Amino acid sequence: MWVRGRPIRLSMIRPVALFTAALLCATPAVAQAAPAGTTLTGVLQRTVADAFPGGADVTRTEVVTSAGTTIAVPADLAEGITSGATVTVDRAADGTVSEVDGRMRTAATTSVAGTHHLVVVPVHWQAALAPVPDFAALGKQVDKYYDTVSGGAIRFTVDKVTAVTRLSTAISGCDHKAIETAARAIAGNTVKDRFHHVVVWFPRLAACSWAGLGTIGAGQYGDSFVWLNGYESTQVAGHELGHNLGLWHSDGYHCYADATRKTTVPLSATCAVEGYADPWDIMGNRAAGELTAAHLDALGVLGAGGTQVATAGKQVVLAPLSGGKGLRQVTWTSGTRTWFLEYRTGGRLDQPLAKAGTGLAVRFVDTGLASEYVHDHQLVSYHPAIPVLLPGEGWNDPAGTVAIRTGPATAAGLPVTIGKVVDTKAPSAFALTAPKANASITTAKTTVTWSRVTDDSAVTSVAVLVDGVVVATAPGTATSVAAAIPDGTHKLQAVAADPYGNTSRTAAITIKADGNAPVGSPVPAAYLQAGGTVSASGVPVSVRWDLTDPNGVAQQKITASTGSGATTLAPAARQFAATAKPGVRTRWDLAVADKLGHAGKVVGEWATTAVEVRGGTYTGAWSTTSGSTRLGGSEQTTVAKDAAVSYTFTGRSVGLVGTRDKSSGVADVYVDGTKFSSVNLASATAGNRSVVYTLTWSGSGTHTVRFVNRASRLNVDGFVTLS
Structure with a gap:
């Protein structure tokens, strides 16, 4: 299928016009269901709805009875039966199809070599119509293409172009069946065999999101049918007539090293079919180059000696595909895949397609692929820009299904060996x-x-x-x-x-x-500063960090997120005394540069401090000491042995605030019920509202700290925390 202005998936009907995919408006159901438990006779047909690039085909297998009833059947029941064959269908009372028997089909050769006859029917619905294409000229172009690729074995001729007819009945949506019915009525009595084709052309119908449709092989009436939605190019018409001849699509098979889909490789566990991505074959949607050897073989026109099954380890010489003679294909079957190898040299119709490369083109058909691709040929890509194996290259399928080795190309062709390829020689030394x-x-x-x-x-x-x-x-x-x-x-x-x-x-x-600015490891983080003085508006903290750089730090400045301005530090500095405002989330960032001039920013960790005045739970004998230099105007004091204060908080650091002087003594410190240490709080220099002791954890959590007086005096003004 093609969309005006840009190529998309070429839609096709396999093999007749019952097209029911979501891309098109559904055709109303025809006839009533057959009686329960019946055996019916009809013609087998396969239909496919093709999505835009990147989408998937929707494949249906159906049987059309002589009464016009369409019966959907499971694809596996019809496997191996040719499209267009007469079959019997056993259907249960609930409508389930239990068997499809193809023994009633008429024995006939499948060869399509010979002259194919076209009857072209141009129709329209508009009151005025622009000039219609020159269908006689189009027929000659299509004939020239197939004449060239088949060596004269397949020809096309236009028998008749009917008068341009305006249809009296409007078409609802994209009812291609109604278009076919009208076109056949205009065409009149035509020969119904595989060598005769009816082609209906109509101006672009926006409801139909395709450019051309074609039956796969002979359809319901014994001949073949093509719909051209406003297109008259050799590539579109030739593609649809290729379907009439029985050809399926030529796709691309693209694989990547991993799920990130960044590095392309020939085959891997991360692969996807790209429909119609063959850069040469007309059964793709990119060019009208040489038809693949596999397609020529399927049409029966590759010629005597044109193909052979590879013998493992035995070298053969492939003649150029465009040469039209000699051995032009070798095949190899392993598991669900059959491989097809041909030698592309850029000759004849491939001359304008030099960007696709010259070398060994490797394709496969895989019965294990999704149903919409199971009959298509998949072209393996070996290089990001070109799909071929270059002369002298080799390849092992990672799954072990095939090993391929090519030799230097000669005038006779390209030496190729499949299977039993042994290569233990490493690439050349390099530096x-x-x-x-x-x-x-x-x-x-x-x-x-x-x-x-x-x-x-x-x-x-x-x-x-x-x-x-x-x-x-x-x-x-x-x-x-x-x-x-x-x-x-x-x-x-x-x-x-x-x-x-x-x-x-x-x-x-x-x-x-050293291509980067100095790196913070660890980044600046605040810690409660023991010995500092606490106020209602500020908690003393020490900001600490480290910097690494191969050539050394040349300069650094530190800035608080609260906007207090930048402070220039010595290059060797790794800590900074600061004050944090209680309840305000704050961080300290560094602007750094190394000795080579690489500058950057090191972002610090967020921290929030809190002040708890006279917080905690007190046991034993305590008294209150008042004074304006205390938090809240007073603090708790004890000289009793075993008097204690406990405090529960959530954060990563806690500090005891109080007065230290000569009369202060030893206190035991308990953390979450377990003794952690003992601390002597005596000091020759007196100080109020001091952070006399701190504890810090690696991460935030809920903890209980307890201070027990062991001797002399313990003064408690409150607690500070950091989270």
Whole structure:
């Protein structure tokens, strides 16, 4: 199917016009269901609705009875029965089809060699109609194409072009069946066999999201039918007539190294069919190049000696496909896949398609694929820009289903060996050319280069390793790739691989990389500062961090998120005394630069402080000491042994606030019920509202701390926390 202005999936009806996919308006049901438990006779047909690029086909298998009843049947029951064959259908009382028997089909040759006759019926619905295409000229173009690719075995001729007819009845939606019925009435009595085709052309009908439809082989009436939705190109008409001849689609099979779908590989566990992506075959939607050898063989026109089944390990020489003679195809079957190999040289109709490359084209048909692709040929892509295996290259299917080896091309053709291919020779020795050993890298990314590497099969990839870890991969033909090398001293090496798992490595060299600003590890984080003085508006904290840089830190400035301004620090500084406002979420960020001028920002961790005045639970004998220098105007004091205060909080740090002087003594510290330490709070210098002791955890949590007086005096003004 084609959409005006840009190609999309070519829709087809396999093999007749009962097209019921969501892309088109559904045709009303025809006739009533057959009586329960009956056996009916009809013609087998397969229909496909094709989505836009990237979408999937919707395939239906049906039988049309002589009464016009359409019966849907399971595809597996009709497997092996040719489309257009007369069959019997056993249907149970609930409508379930239990058997499809193709023994009643008429024995006939499937050859399509010979002259094919076209009756073209142009119709329209508008009051005025622009000039219609020159269908005689179109017929000659289609004939020239098939004459060329088949070596004169298949020809087309236009027997009749009916007068342009305006249909009196409007078409509802995209009712292609109604269009066919009208066209057949206009065409009159036509020959009904596989060599006769009725083609209906009509101006672009927006309700139909396709450019052309065609039956696969002979349909319900014994002939074939094509719908052209305003298109008259050789490629669209030739594609639909290819369906009439019995051909299915030529797709592309694209695979990737992993689920990220960034690096293409020939085959992997991450593959997808791209419908119609064959760059040559007219049964794709990209060009009207040489018809594949597999399609020529299916049409019976490849010629004597044109194909053979490969013998494992035995070399054959494939003649150029465009040469039209000699051995042009070898096949190999393994599991659910049958492989088809041909040699494309860019000759004849392939001349305008040089970008697709010259070499061995490898396709397969897989009965294990989804039903919409099970009959299509899948072209394996071996290089990002071209699908072919270049002369001299080889390949092993990772699943082990096929091994292929090619030799240098000669005037006679391309030597090819399938199966029992043994290659234990590694790619040629090669060396890194840049950077040099002991070089200093001063950019975040650097271009790694190496001498050209070769292989008797092919070099599939060259990987760049830093300390044994792959950081970049290039195609086998490349000699350079950009690689991100982390700061520090590293071992740099490149590894080349061939399709058979053989590798060659360069010598590892030592390099020093500094392409980035200094890195914070750990980043700035606030901690409660023991010894600092607490107020209702500020809690003393110590902000701590570390910086790493291969060439050293040249400058750093620290800024609080509260907007207090930047403070310039010495390059070696790794902590900063600050004050945090209680209840305000705050962080401290660094603006840093190294000695090479790489500048950046290190973002700190968020922190929130809180002040609890005279908080906690007190046991034992305590008294109140008043004074304006205390939080809240007073603090709790005890000289009694075993008097204690406990405090439960949620956060990652807690501090005891109180007065320290000569009269202060020893206190035991308990954390979550277990003794943690003892602390002597005596101080020659007196201080009020001091953070006399702190505890810090690696992460936030709920904890209970308890301070027990052991001797002398314990003063408690409150607690501070940080979360």
